[in-house]
Amino acid sequence: MSRETPSVSHIICLVGPTGSGKTAAALHIACSLAQSGFPTSIINADSRQIYQDFPIITAQPTQEERTQCPHLLYGFLPTDQKSSAGKWMDSARTTVAEVTAQGRFPLLVGGTGLYIRALLDGMADIPAPDAAVSTRLQEQCRMEGPLPLHARLSGIDPVYAARIHPHDRQRVIRALEVWESTGRTFSWWHEHAVSPVPETTVLRLGMGLPLRELAPLLSKRINAMLDAGAMDEARSALKAYPELSLPGWSGIGCRELGKALTGQLPLAEAMELWQKNTRAYAKRQWTWFRADPRITWFRPDDPAAYRNMTKLALAFLQGKPSGS
RNA sequence: GCCGAGGUAGCUCAGUUGGUAGAGCAGGGGACUGAAAAUCCCCGUGUCGGCAGUUCAAUUCUGUCCCUCGGCA
Numbered sequence A: 001m002s003r004e005t006p007s008v009s010h011i012i013c014l015v016g017p018t019g020s021g022k023t024a025a026a027l028h029i030a031c032s033l034a035q036s037g038f039p040t041s042i043i044n045a046d047s048r049q050i051y052q053d054f055p056i057i058t059a060q061p062t063q064e065e066r067t068q069c070p071h072l073l074y075g076f077l078p079t080d081q082k083s084s085a086g087k088w089m090d091s092a093r094t095t096v097a098e099v100t101a102q103g104r105f106p107l108l109v110g111g112t113g114l115y116i117r118a119l120l121d122g123m124a125d126i127p128a129p130d131a132a133v134s135t136r137l138q139e140q141c142r143m144e145g146p147l148p149l150h151a152r153l154s155g156i157d158p159v160y161a162a163r164i165h166p167h168d169r170q171r172v173i174r175a176l177e178v179w180e181s182t183g184r185t186f187s188w189w190h191e192h193a194v195s196p197v198p199e200t201t202v203l204r205l206g207m208g209l210p211l212r213e214l215a216p217l218l219s220k221r222i223n224a225m226l227d228a229g230a231m232d233e234a235r236s237a238l239k240a241y242p243e244l245s246l247p248g249w250s251g252i253g254c255r256e257l258g259k260a261l262t263g264q265l266p267l268a269e270a271m272e273l274w275q276k277n278t279r280a281y282a283k284r285q286w287t288w289f290r291a292d293p294r295i296t297w298f299r300p301d302d303p304a305a306y307r308n309m310t311k312l313a314l315a316f317l318q319g320k321p322s323g324s
Numbered sequence B: 001g002c003c004g005a006g007g008u009a010g011c012u013c014a015g016u017u018g019g020u021a022g023a024g025c026a027g028g029g030g031a032c033u034g035a036a037a038a039u040c041c042c043c044g045u046g047u048c049g050g051c052a053g054u055u056c057a058a059u060u061c062u063g064u065c066c067c068u069c070g071g072c073a
Helices: A022-035 A085-101 A113-121 A131-144 A146-156 A158-163 A169-182 A186-192 A211-227 A230-240 A254-261 A267-290 A305-317
Strands: A010-015 A040-044 A105-109 A201-207 A296-298
Touching: A010 A022, A010 A113, A010 A305, A022 A040, A022 A105, A022 A305, A040 A085, A085 A105, A085 A113, A113 A267, A131 A146, A131 A169, A146 A158, A146 A169, A158 A186, A169 A186, A201 A305, A211 A230, A211 A267, A230 A254, A254 A267, A296 A305
Parallel strands: A010 A105, A010 A201, A040 A105, A201 A296
Antiparallel strands: none
């Protein structure tokens, strides 16, 4: 299918590990820009904050925050619906185009590196694989393990097979299902079919801290989520969607609470796991974003952070040279 | 006080019939093209409780002291 590739001039994006204060910073920047004559809409770039049944546990902006400026692509997907980088990229492109058409400026905020890369750096335009093929490969992987599948991949697409670890079932299966469904190797698609990135200039801002300093904040935030009613949120989600294997339940915090509520895990252990998984996740995000030299970083405890970010953003929108 | 079992990595423990030690968890680093809050990879020196003895060599054997946990008083 052909994607519309609207012509967009400026996108600001704000990234960073979970719990470092992106939401509040984005709101501040958006409001400041609006006051300076650059009306801004915030667009979610987080794979979990799209789920409507877990606003607290996935740390979506509150209703009160959302009234201060437009917030788009938050909390619209039910728990039993699956998202993907491609689906998000499509809706994000459309949303960016709409925002721009309104004469507003898009501010992308989120922690899902793959989504942001797909939107801003492009992604191979690979047709959806045959569902039957995927199911068969999954099953085969479950029975025989990933090694035979990886060995097969080495014969088909040695370049990609060498880049991934033989135990990485998700990537092994993905590469094989693309090959079997399209007759082209994964590497071929990456080389020949990267979807065009709309004409954009991007300012990349990062909000973050080394994990050592971030960890206590994460722990505090989980407690705040509990105070805000995380337990009730999980309880009512469980009533509507009792099957914990549904896509929406895979969010950190959701699955731990789900298991605690269904008696699969003592509550104390669930809490510990929630903490631990959150930390590990923040670390993965930190690793991902830090590898991108285009990002200008700020610390949440820097009192001048908001001011400096806004200054950069303003200069960027006014077309002054800086950023990428 | 007596009897027994222990004291080894941040935690739980394994092990060396004497040649200075390794698993799980925790922790740290990294990869990342439609599940990405996903899926994976790499990283282990610690007075082997203290002191003394035997020995070429002791974390290992012996003695003694300290500590913990049981049982009996």
